[in-house]
Amino acid sequence: MKTPAYFKPWLAEWNLGGIIILFIILLSGVVQFAAFGLSQTYVISYLGAQPEDITFAIQLTYIAIIVILPVQFRFLRRFEIRDYLTINLFIGILLSIICMYTTNIMLFFIIRFFQGVIICISSGSILVLIPGFLKPEYRQAVGPSVFYGTVLSASILIGIVAANVTLNADFKTIYNYIIIFQVIVLILIRLTLNAKSNIKPYPLYQIDWTGVVFFIAGAIAFAYTVIYGSKYYWFTDIRIKLSTLITIAAAIAYLYREAIVKRPHLDISVFKYKKFWIGLILLAIYYGSKESINIIFGYTASILQWSPLQVTMLGLSNIAGLLIFMVISAIILIHYKNTFMYFLIAGFSMLLLYQLWMYFIFTPDLAFDDLIVPLFFQGAASGLLFVPIMVFTLSSIPVTAGVTGLAVAAFTRFTSLLNAGAGFYNLQLYYNQLYKESFLNHLTNIDEQTTERLNSFRQLFLSKGFSTEQAVTAAYASLAKALGTQGQLLTNRATFMFVAIIIAFVLVLVILAFIYQTYMKWKDVQLRN
Template sequence: MDKNIYFKDWIHNWDWGMRAALFLILMFSILQFSLFSLTQNYVVSYFGAQPEDVTFSIQVTYISLLFFLPIQIRFLNYFNTRKYLITVLLCGIILNLVFMKTTDIHVFILLRFLQGIIISLMAGAMLTLIFTRLHDQKKQAVGYSVFYGTLLGSSVVAGAPSAWVIDNMDWRMIYYIVIVMQVISIVIVFFIFTKERQHRQVPLYQIDWKAYVVMASGMLCVAYFMVYGPKQYWFQDKSITYCFMLMVFLLFMFVYRQVKSKRPIIHFSIFKSKKFITGLFLLAFFYGLKDTINLVYSYISTVTQWANYQYIELALVNISGMALAMYAASQLVMRKKHSIHFFLVTGFGFMLAFNLWMYFIISTDLAFSDLVIPIFLQGAASGMLFVPIATYILSHVPVNTGLSGSLVAGHVRFFTTLNSFAGYYTLQLFYNQHYKEQFLAHLTPYDMAYTNANNATVQAFISKGYNAQDATIAARASIIKQVGIQSQLLTSQTIFLIVAAVLATIIAVVLIAPFVKRVLNWPKLAFKTH
C-alpha cells in the first residue's frame, strides 16, 4: 500500500516519527477502556452501586469495542481520514463532558457502551494505520504486540494519574485528563494527515447491521449472565433465567443469519482448521488461568490495605514483565527460530511458578518486596504467551475470511474472561464458606486454643480502657474478622494450587504431544516407505 495516501509529505518518510504519533493516539484512546479498573471503589461509592456494576460497565465497553471493530475499517476507507478522526475525537470529548454530569449508574453503563464505540473507531484506525508502516512479515507479531501491550498497560498508565487525582481532588477530574489527551490527539491528527482524501472511497452499503445488533445484544446478555449470575445464585433468580434464554435465542439467530448471509461477519469455514481451533483453546486457557493475579490485587485492597501508589507500583512491575517478555517473544516469532511449543512451555511455566510462589508465601503480613518477583513472572507469562498464540491462530485462517479470525479470537477472550470472573467468584464463595465453617466449629468454650486467644484479646482491650462487657464484644468482633481474613487467605491458597495443577497438566500435554503425534503417524510413514 502506498504509504503516502494518508499522511502529509513532511512526515510520511519519517517512520519512527510516524509510528510514535500513531502510537500516542492509540494509547490515549485505549486509556479510556481501563480508566476505572484501578479506581472502581470510588466509582462504586459515588454512584451507590455494586462492584459488579463497574465490572459489567467494563465488559460493556469491550463489547462495543468488538462490535465496531470490523465496521471501523469501512468508515476509515470511506471518509476523509483527517476529518473523520477529528470528528470521532470531538464526539469523545462531548461524551466525557456528559460523564462528568452523570449520577445514575445505568446512564453511566450506557455511556460506557458509547465510549467503547469511540475507542474502537480510534484504536482500530490507529492499528490499521500502524500496519501500513510495517513490513508484511512483521505485521502480525508487532501489530498485536502493540495493541495488546497498550490494552494491558493502559490500566497502569491511567491508574497512576488517577490515583494522584483521587488522593488530592475530586475523582471526576480524571475526565479532564482524558479530554486533554483527546485535544492533543486532535492536534497530532491535524498536523500529520492530509487535508484531502487520497485513497479510494469504499462505499458503506452492504453492511449487515441487523447481524451486528444481534451479535452485540447477545454479548450483552452473556456479560449480564456471567457477571450477575454468581451473586444471584444463577437460575434461582428470574432475571438471570430470562437473560440466559434470550442469550441462547440470540446466539441461534446470529448463527442462522451468518450461515444464510452472502457476506457474513464471521466465516464459519475457519473452524475447519484443527490448528485454528487448537489455538483458540490455548487462548482460552491463557485468559482463564492468568486472572489469578486478581486474587493478589484483592488481597492488597482487603488485607494489607496498601495506599494507591503502592497498588500502582505493583501493577507497574507486572506490566514491565509483560513488556519485556512480549518484546522478546515478538522478536523470536518474527525470526521463526522457535516452535509454538517453546513459547507455551515457557509462558505457562512462568504462570505455574507464579501460582506456586503465591501458594507458599501468601499470609497476612506480606511486604511489597515479597510480591515483586511473582508478579513480574505473571506479567512475563502473559507477554510470552499472547503474541505467539495470536500469531498461531491468525496464521491458520484463510486470507479470504477477512477479520473473522481476529473477531473470533476477541470473542474467545471476552467469554473466557467472563467465565474466569464467574468461576473464581464461585470458587471463592464455596471455599470461603468451607473454611469459615471449619473455623467456627472451634469457636466454642470447650476449645482451649480459642478460649486462650479470646481471653488474651479481651485483656488487650481492657488494657486500652474498655470495660469488661465492651472488651468482650470487641474481642469477639476481632476474632470474627480474623476468621474472615484467614478464610480468604486459605481460599486464595487453594485456588492458586488448583490453577497450578491445571497449568502443570497443560505443560505436560504440550511436551508429550509431539511424541504422541509421531507415534500415531509412524504406521502411515512406514506404509509410505514400502
C-alpha cells in the same frame, strides 16, 4: 496501501514520528477505558452502585469494541481517516463530559457502551496504520505485540495517574484530564494527517446491521447472566432465566443469519479450521489462568489495605515482564518460525510455577518485596504465550478472514474474562464457606487456642481504657476479623492450587502433543532415508 499516504509530507518520511503519533492516538482511546477500570472503588461510591454494576459497565465497553471491530474496517476504507478520527474524538469528548456529570447508573451503562465504540474506532485505526511502518515478514508477530503491549502498559501508567488524582482530588477531576488530553490529540490529528489520503474509497453497502444487533443483544445478555447470576441465585430468579433465554435465542439467530447473508458481520467459515479452534482454546486457557493475578491485587487492596498507588506500582512489575518477553518472543518468532511448541511448554510451565509460588508464599503479612518478583515472572510467562498463540491462531485461517480472526480472538478474551471472573468468584464463595464452617467447629469455650486469643484481645482493649463489657465485645469482633482474614487467605491459596491443577493438565497435553509431533517428524525422516 502505505501508511505514509495518510500523513503530511513533513511527517511521511519520519518513521519514528509517525509511530509516536499513532501511539498518542491509541492512548486517546485507552485512557477512556483504563482510568475508569482502575478507579472502580471511587466509581462505586460516586454512582452509589454495586461492584457487579461496575463490572457490567466494563464488559459493556468491551462488547462494543468487539462488535464494532469488523464494521470499523469497512468505515476506514470509506472515509478519510483525518475527518473520521476528528469526529470520533469530538464525540468522545462529549461522552466524557456527560460521564463526568451523570449519577444515573443506567445512563452510565449506555455511555460506557458508546465509549467502547469510540475506543474501537481509535484502536482499529491504529491496527490499519501501523503495518505500514513494518516489513511484511514482521507484521504478523510485531503488530499484535505492539498493540496489545501498548494497551496493557498504558493501562497501568494511566492507572497511576488516576490513583494519584483520586487520592488528592474529586473523582470527576479524572475526566478533566481525559478531556484535556482528547483535545490535544484532536489538534494533533488535524496537524499531522492529510485531508486527502489518495486512497480509493470503498463503498458502504450490505453491512449486516441485523447481525450486529443480534450480536449485541446476545453478548449483553450473556454478560448479565454471568456477572449477576451468583448475586440473584442463578435460575431461581426470573431475570437470570430471561437473560439466559435471550443469550441462546440471539446466538442461534446470529449464527443462522451469518450463514445465509452474502456479506456477514463475521465469517463463520473460519470455524472449519481445526488449528483455529486449537488457537482459541489455548487463548481461552491463557486468558483465564492469568486472571488469577486479580486475586493478588484484590487481597493487597482489601485485606492488606495497600493504597491504589502501591497496587498499581506492583502492577508495573507485571507489565515490565510482559513487555520484555513479548518483544523477545516476537523477535524469536520472526527468525525461527517453528518454535510454537517450545513457547507453549515454556510459557505454561512458568504459569504453573507462578501459581504454585503464590500458593506457598501467601501469608497475612505480605510485603511489596514478596510479590514484585513473582508478578514479574507471571508477566514474563504471559509475554511468552500471547504473541505465539495469536500468530498461530490468525495464521491458521485465510488472510481474507483476518478481521474475523481478530474479532473472534477478542470475543474469546471477553468470554474467558467473564468465565474466569465468575469462576473465581464462585470458587471464593465455596472455599470461604468451607473454611468458615471448619473454623466454627473449633470455636468453643473449651478450645484452648480460642480462649487464649480472646483473652489476649480482651486484655489489649482493657489496657487501652475500654470497659470490661466493651473489651469483651471488641475481642469477639477482632477474633471474627482475624478468622475472616485467615479464611480469605486459605481461600486464595486453594484457588491458586485449583488453577495450577488446570495448567498442569494442559501442560501435560502440550508435552504429549510435542512428543508425538517430534516422533512423526523422526519417522518421516526415517522413511525418506
